[in-house]
Amino acid sequence: MLLEGTTMVVSGVGPGLGREIASAAYREGASVMMGARREANLRAAAESIDPSGERVAWQRTDITVPADCDRLIGAAVDRFGRLDSLVNCAALDTMMGGLEGADLDTWMPAFQTNVLGTLRVCQAAIPKLKERGGAIVFIGSQIMYWPQIMQMAYASSKGALTAAIVHLATELGPHKIRVNTVVPTWMWGPPVEGYVDWMSSSQGIPPEEVIAGITKNMPLGEIPSDGDVAEVVVFFASSRARMVTAQSLFVNAGEFPH
Numbered sequence: 001m002l003l004e005g006t007t008m009v010v011s012g013v014g015p016g017l018g019r020e021i022a023s024a025a026y027r028e029g030a031s032v033m034m035g036a037r038r039e040a041n042l043r044a045a046a047e048s049i050d051p052s053g054e055r056v057a058w059q060r061t062d063i064t065v066p067a068d069c070d071r072l073i074g075a076a077v078d079r080f081g082r083l084d085s086l087v088n089c090a091a092l093d094t095m096m097g098g099l100e101g102a103d104l105d106t107w108m109p110a111f112q113t114n115v116l117g118t119l120r121v122c123q124a125a126i127p128k129l130k131e132r133g134g135a136i137v138f139i140g141s142q143i144m145y146w147p148q149i150m151q152m153a154y155a156s157s158k159g160a161l162t163a164a165i166v167h168l169a170t171e172l173g174p175h176k177i178r179v180n181t182v183v184p185t186w187m188w189g190p191p192v193e194g195y196v197d198w199m200s201s202s203q204g205i206p207p208e209e210v211i212a213g214i215t216k217n218m219p220l221g222e223i224p225s226d227g228d229v230a231e232v233v234v235f236f237a238s239s240r241a242r243m244v245t246a247q248s249l250f251v252n253a254g255e256f257p258h
Helices: 017-027 039-049 066-080 104-129 152-175 190-203 207-215 226-237
Strands: 007-011 031-036 056-060 085-088 134-139 177-184 248-251
Touching (some): 104 134, 177 226, 190 207
Parallel strands (some): 007 085
16 A cells, blocks of 8 residues: 555545545555545545544644644644645635736635645644655646636636745755645546536536537546546655655646647
């Protein structure tokens, strides 16, 4: 098992990617501390992944609140005795549109959460990760590079993190802490399933036609699942990636823009 005997913290655990990451880490032998704002999501994930509660626990966390970040990391160490990896999955992606005519004040929650909130969790985790080295894994988005839909606020905030990661890898490298990013495209999970259903209904076309439009530039011909992305996260968190840092790995079925 890739993560046997280690402890991982995952922020942003809901019904989608965060939950899949926690589940994959547990399967690979890790103890997992999950954080999110919604207690119901955390309870459901914990009961699904590890009904015994022996290796999965949770702490209600708003990553924009520094004290919450400290409590999340502290809870992991108190419960499981160590910290080996942090996965920053929490994000706010609800703002749509571009720049012209935009009220830039409405962009601030995305930056407060996606940039400053994420870095606050990292800041809280660093002292514990320095004890034995480890890994920080960020979740990027292909929308940083290719605006398949117009989400400029979200893309800009994720782009800011991409710059921060290079500096963080340099800063933490001497302590044997690796910092990498997994960059998904569309992920087959609750949000994309809902989008496909909505497009199918609103346009009066079969779901298969919507999916075909999404996958037309993917040589593998399939939307990667939340689970596919989680597998790459586990790799980055494991000792198999011990000499990999400051890197971004796309999980996109070979997708390329036209």
